[in-house]
Amino acid sequence: MFRTAITVLALAMCATAVQAQTAQEIVAAADKVRNPDKPFRVTATVTEYRSGTAVDRNVFDVFSKLDPQTNQFRDIMLYVSPPRDAGKMLLLNADNLWFYDPASRQSVRISPQEKLTGEASAGDVLTENLAANYAAAILGSESVEDASHRTRPCWHLDLKAAGDAATYNRVEYWVAKEGDEPVKAKFYADSGGLLKVLYYRLDGASTPSQAIIIDAVNRTLVTTVDFAAPHFQDIPDEWFQRDYLPHLKIE
Numbered sequence: 001m002f003r004t005a006i007t008v009l010a011l012a013m014c015a016t017a018v019q020a021q022t023a024q025e026i027v028a029a030a031d032k033v034r035n036p037d038k039p040f041r042v043t044a045t046v047t048e049y050r051s052g053t054a055v056d057r058n059v060f061d062v063f064s065k066l067d068p069q070t071n072q073f074r075d076i077m078l079y080v081s082p083p084r085d086a087g088k089m090l091l092l093n094a095d096n097l098w099f100y101d102p103a104s105r106q107s108v109r110i111s112p113q114e115k116l117t118g119e120a121s122a123g124d125v126l127t128e129n130l131a132a133n134y135a136a137a138i139l140g141s142e143s144v145e146d147a148s149h150r151t152r153p154c155w156h157l158d159l160k161a162a163g164d165a166a167t168y169n170r171v172e173y174w175v176a177k178e179g180d181e182p183v184k185a186k187f188y189a190d191s192g193g194l195l196k197v198l199y200y201r202l203d204g205a206s207t208p209s210q211a212i213i214i215d216a217v218n219r220t221l222v223t224t225v226d227f228a229a230p231h232f233q234d235i236p237d238e239w240f241q242r243d244y245l246p247h248l249k250i251e
Contacts, residue, residue: 024131024135026136026138027130027134027157027159027175031129032180033182034130035073036207036230040230041233043080044061044227045225045228046060046117046224048120048221048222049221049224058085060079060125061250062075062076062126063077065240067094072133073092074093075126076091076240076250077125077126078250088100089102089248091240091242091245092126093241094165095164096242097122099114102246112167117223118221119221119222120213120225123168124225128165133161133167135160135162136159140156141155142156146201147199148201152178152181154177155175157172157173157174157175158170158172158173167187168189169188170187171185183200184197185197186198186216199211209226210227211224
């Protein structure tokens with residue numbers, strides 16, 4: 001009986017290890033859908049809605065490149081509009097995020113949770129490798145409605161921050177069992193409170209074409225992030241150096 005108990009315990013421990021590994025693999029597979037595997041450029045339009053009416057809109061050009069040494073994405077986000085903000089930049093390198101203002105030629109370190117407009121934070125628009133930044137566990141299987149109101153069989157995962165590069169302390173994450181598509185996410189503050197709910201829209205695209213972000217307290221506050229004109233582009237490594245920002249000229 002004692003030997004049987006040990007065997008059962010060993011099998012349970014192995015099953016837990018396999019499940020944890022499988023959870024990381026699911027998140028990694030969804031990362032490949034969310035993020036192209038080559039340096040790329042995409043235009044992100046962030047629109048804030050209040051009770052269905054658009055009240056603010058910002059446009060950014062995002063340049064992203066994976067660092068093979070850290071397995072983290074490095075990003076430059078260039079403010080395009082409104083005109084008062086044109087030329088400002090965000091630089092993400094490892095777990096360091098800098099805001100650069102060409103008027104002062106100064107860069108200031110900020111948090112990825114810094115709001116851009118509405119419910120969208122910098123971390124929601126910048127490229128993030130969730131598999132590298134979070135430890136994942138499977139909570140179960142669940143059918144959820146996606147951004148296009150289709151019911152999708154999904155893996156329900158619990159993601160806990162694994163380091164300073166993570167934007168949020170905890171994320172609930174739903175990934176479609178078919179196609180590894182990210183479907184839905186819930187983001188939590190350090191206190192444990194729910195901050196916002198995000199839905200990904202792909203509709204046949206190879207990467208998400210839109211993110212819909214809903215405030216957790218006031219559901220009339222909605223922000224959309226539309227991704228347009230994604231394409232591969234060579235991006236020099238020096239772009240991702242803080243000291244190079246005053247010299248960076250982007251066409």
